[in-house]
Amino acid sequence: RKRKRKRISEAFENEEEQFEDFVQPPPIICSDEVIENIKDKECVLGIDEAGRGPVLGPMTYGCAFWPIDKQSELIKIGFDDSKILNDMTRKILFKIIIKSKEIGYYVDIIPASTISAKMQRINQINLNKMSHNSAIHLIQTILDKGVNLKKIFVDTVGQPAKYQTLLSNHFPDIDITVSKKADSL
Numbered sequence: 377r378k379r380k381r382k383r384i385s386e387a388f389e390n391e392e393e394q395f396e397d398f399v400q401p402p403p404i405i406c407s408d409e410v411i412e413n414i415k416d417k418e419c420v421l422g423i424d425e426a427g428r429g430p431v432l433g434p435m436t437y438g439c440a441f442w443p444i445d446k447q448s449e450l451i452k453i454g455f456d457d458s459k460i461l462n463d464m465t466r467k468i469l470f471k472i473i474i475k476s477k478e479i480g481y482y483v484d485i486i487p488a489s490t491i492s493a494k495m496q497r498i499n500q501i502n503l504n505k506m507s508h509n510s511a512i513h514l515i516q517t518i519l520d521k522g523v524n525l526k527k528i529f530v531d532t533v534g535q536p537a538k539y540q541t542l543l544s545n546h547f548p549d550i551d552i553t554v555s556k557k558a559d560s561l
Contacts, residue, residue: 404481404482404483404485405480405481405482405483405517406479406480406481406482409477410476410477410478410479410480411480411521411522411523413477413478414441414442414443414478414480414523415522415523415524416524417443417444417445417524418443418444418445418524418526419441419442419443419444419523419524419525419526419527420441420442420443420444420447420525420526420527420528420529421439421440421441421515421518421523421525421527421528421529422439422440422441422528422529422530423437423438423439423511423514423515423528423529423530423531424437424438424439424530424531425437425438425507425510425531425533426438433488434485434486434487434488434491435485435486435491435503435506435507435510436483436484436485436486437483437484437485437486437507437510437511437514438481438482438483438484438514439481439482439483439514439515439518440473440479440480440481441479441480441481441518441523441525442476442478442479442480443478444526444527446478446479450479453469453472454468454469455469480518480523482514482517482518484510484513484514486506486510491503491506494506503533504533504534507533507534508533508534508539508542508543511530511543512543512546515528515543515546515547515550516546519547525547525550526550526551527550527551527552527553528543528547528550528551528552528553529553529554529555530543530552530553530554530555531555531556532554532555532556536554536555536556537554539554540552540553540554
């Protein structure tokens with residue numbers, strides 16, 4: 377049985393890169409116009425995920441970012457943890473995000489097939505590590521676009537303190553908060 381498992385793992389290992397390139401959807405990101413409009417302002421970014429693994433489908437990681445001076449205005453409009461908003465409110469807020477010239481977003485979709493392939497490797501990558509890597513990728517992409525991130529809020533995956541240390545080591549000049557329900561802070 378171990379021998380059979382090893383052969384299956386080796387097959388994944390040998391074909392993984394080609395397979396991942398085939399199934400990886402393109403990123404979803406806001407327009408360059410939004411980024412240009414907020415580049416010179418100090419910004420806050422929030423990250424959350426939906427879906428946890430191949431049984432349920434893809435894992436989707438997304439971030440939204442906006443000027444810190446817009447924070448109270450966004451709270452008044454009703455932005456909050458999407459899980460506590462009703463469907464109609466979510467749709468209205470989504471339209472506000474899409475039409476906004478000062479709210480940016482970036483979505484990273486990890487297909488179930490990629491998750492399975494990474495978890496079947498000899499050197500497995502678990503869901504938490506994939507989540508952490510996705511968050512780092514989202515943040516770095518936004519920084520590379522020139523957005524001046526000063527604060528980041530991340531809804532935790534795994535142990536909050538360990539995750540916060542990981543992100544703080546990658547981005548030492550940014551105030552980072554990782555906690556349960558960070559999307560409600």
